[in-house]
Amino acid sequence: MNTLAIEATQRDPLSVSCDLLVVDWVQGAKRPLGAALILDKALDGALTQLIESRAFQGKLGERLVFPTFGKLKARHIAVIGVGKKESVDADALRRLGGFVVRTAREHKASSIVIAPSSVMSDKLDARTATQALVEGTRLSAYHFHAFKGLQHKKEDPTHQLKRLQVIASDGRMLKAMQEGIERGQILAEATILARDLVNTPSSDMTPQQLADQAMKLAVKGSGITCKVLDQKTMERLGMRAALAVARGSMHPPVGVHLIYRPKQSKKSIAVVGKAVTFDSGGLSIKPADGMMTMKIDMAGAAAVVGLFKALAVLKPNVTVHGIFLAVENMPSGSAYRPGDIVAAMDGTTIEVLNTDAEGRVTLADALTYATQQKPDLIVDLATLTGACVSALGEDIAGLFSNNEGLSQRLLTASVETGESLWRLPLHKPYIPQIRSKIADIKNIGTGGSGGGAITAALFLHTFVNDIPWAHLDIAGPSYAERETRPDQPYGASGYGVRLLMRFVQALGK
Numbered sequence: 001m002n003t004l005a006i007e008a009t010q011r012d013p014l015s016v017s018c019d020l021l022v023v024d025w026v027q028g029a030k031r032p033l034g035a036a037l038i039l040d041k042a043l044d045g046a047l048t049q050l051i052e053s054r055a056f057q058g059k060l061g062e063r064l065v066f067p068t069f070g071k072l073k074a075r076h077i078a079v080i081g082v083g084k085k086e087s088v089d090a091d092a093l094r095r096l097g098g099f100v101v102r103t104a105r106e107h108k109a110s111s112i113v114i115a116p117s118s119v120m121s122d123k124l125d126a127r128t129a130t131q132a133l134v135e136g137t138r139l140s141a142y143h144f145h146a147f148k149g150l151q152h153k154k155e156d157p158t159h160q161l162k163r164l165q166v167i168a169s170d171g172r173m174l175k176a177m178q179e180g181i182e183r184g185q186i187l188a189e190a191t192i193l194a195r196d197l198v199n200t201p202s203s204d205m206t207p208q209q210l211a212d213q214a215m216k217l218a219v220k221g222s223g224i225t226c227k228v229l230d231q232k233t234m235e236r237l238g239m240r241a242a243l244a245v246a247r248g249s250m251h252p253p254v255g256v257h258l259i260y261r262p263k264q265s266k267k268s269i270a271v272v273g274k275a276v277t278f279d280s281g282g283l284s285i286k287p288a289d290g291m292m293t294m295k296i297d298m299a300g301a302a303a304v305v306g307l308f309k310a311l312a313v314l315k316p317n318v319t320v321h322g323i324f325l326a327v328e329n330m331p332s333g334s335a336y337r338p339g340d341i342v343a344a345m346d347g348t349t350i351e352v353l354n355t356d357a358e359g360r361v362t363l364a365d366a367l368t369y370a371t372q373q374k375p376d377l378i379v380d381l382a383t384l385t386g387a388c389v390s391a392l393g394e395d396i397a398g399l400f401s402n403n404e405g406l407s408q409r410l411l412t413a414s415v416e417t418g419e420s421l422w423r424l425p426l427h428k429p430y431i432p433q434i435r436s437k438i439a440d441i442k443n444i445g446t447g448g449s450g451g452g453a454i455t456a457a458l459f460l461h462t463f464v465n466d467i468p469w470a471h472l473d474i475a476g477p478s479y480a481e482r483e484t485r486p487d488q489p490y491g492a493s494g495y496g497v498r499l500l501m502r503f504v505q506a507l508g509k
């Protein structure tokens with residue numbers, strides 16, 4: 001639950017009572033600037049002295065925290081480095097937000113005032129900077145405690161961050177900051193929704209429960225409608241591939257088609273998410289270690305749901321279809337088997353050689369359904385392959401696309417939102433690795449070594465025909481076993497929500 005109130009104010013930083021007053025420091029600055037200068041004066045030059053004596057440089061995340069002993073209204077002051085001036089971008093500010101939260105936690109501060117002194121420049125306007133700062137703060141302060149029990153409540157008197165104020169130096173900046181705060185909060189909340197869905201254990205996030213979460217967004221005034229495809233409808237539509245994957249589970253599959261349709265629409269896009277609520281591997285069962293985190297296998301769909309939460313408020317001029325076919329991949333007497341051949345919705349026959357390569361089998365039908373909506377372009381997000389994690393590690397998603405312009409736009413959005421993305425090739429010479437002797441296509445690549453993320457992408461490519469399409473393999477960055485950056489605590493990341501929103505907004509301009 002969000003109990004953190006964030007606001008911009010034009011007050012004098014010295015007159016605001018708070019637990020922690022934060023000023024930023026650009027690396028290499030010789031003298032305090034802006035708010036830092038005001039503070040330094042109020043403390044008779046103590047700030048400058050401290051910075052000199054501690055050899056504080058202002059590297060990104062470097063921190064100097066000291067008590068004010070009642071000399072100021074703030075209980076503590078933190079000087080936090082933002083790095084060299086030329087490298088201060090939105091992502092640095094997002095990280096700064098993370099360091100602010102970390103400092104607050106260490107000093108049990110529940111009210112914070114940030115007095116930005118020098119980070120806002122021509123390159124980084126006050127709105128963008130404040131938006132990034134707010135995103136970083138909200139996303140770092142996130143905890144998933146829905147399942148913490150009584151014991152936790154007894155033991156853990158965790159301090160709560162309650163209030164954050166950002167100081168503006170004039171009226172124009174105040175307005176820009178207010179806009180930044182609003183956007184930052186909307187995007188952080190949408191990301192947090194995706195995180196919550198992914199963090200929820202599979203027993204409480206069945207295909208139906210995931211669909212229910214999407215349905216909740218289709219309320220009056222949102223511009224969103226939601227069609228739910230129950231098992232019967234999926235059968236009628238011929239989604240035999242997705243149905244095959246679902247067959248081993250006691251939970252029936254559920255398809256979801258969200259539509260955001262603004263009055264004026266420049267373009268239309270379909271966003272498709274992998275929605276395997278639990279991936280045991282099926283009969284090609286995973287080893288215990290590999291299964292431990294497989295509740296996250298619906299992170300693509302969670303990003304779609306998060307995106308729609310933001311669309312409803314930010315209302316870009318683009319029609320967006322959000323599509324996912326939610327299934328659970330389980331072994332049982334009714335499960336699909338290695339060697340089975342299933343005919344996908346578009347008629348392509350798939351030889352299933354490994355039931356653990358289930359994502360692409362469900363996406364085959366989801367992508368066919370997406371192409372039938374005749375969008376200008378399709379983007380899918382899927383926790384698709386361990387191979388992509390081997391190639392790019394846990395921070396970076398893989399991008400595959402049949403379209404240069406689309407790739408560039410996604411890469412640009414990713415730089416702006418700090419969600420790392422790297423293009424990998426749709427290498428055609430590997431197509432024979434997924435050709436089947438007895439069906440049209442196989443669901444795993446054989447006869448080569450490595451390149452598993454590529455053959456998976458080539459498989460998906462079969463189902464989008466010539467529509468400009470991009471596939472994001474998010475197996476790495478959707479979940480973090482440990483904090484990877486200050487605004488990415490343990491657990492689900494909500495990867496893709498802000499990236500997609502940024503991309504859609506640029507498309508509508």
Ligand code: BES
Pocket residue numbers: 279297354356357358359383384385386387389444445452475476
């Ligand atoms: N859901 C997994 C991929 C995955 C792995 C996601 C690690 C997140 C973290 C996917 O369904 C899978 O099992 N892929 C197999 C494919 C293989 C059988 C061709 C894999 O990557 O091993």
Ligand code: ZN
Pocket residue numbers: 279281355356357358359
């Ligand atoms: Zn799998």
Ligand code: ZN
Pocket residue numbers: 276279297356358359383384
């Ligand atoms: Zn999977």
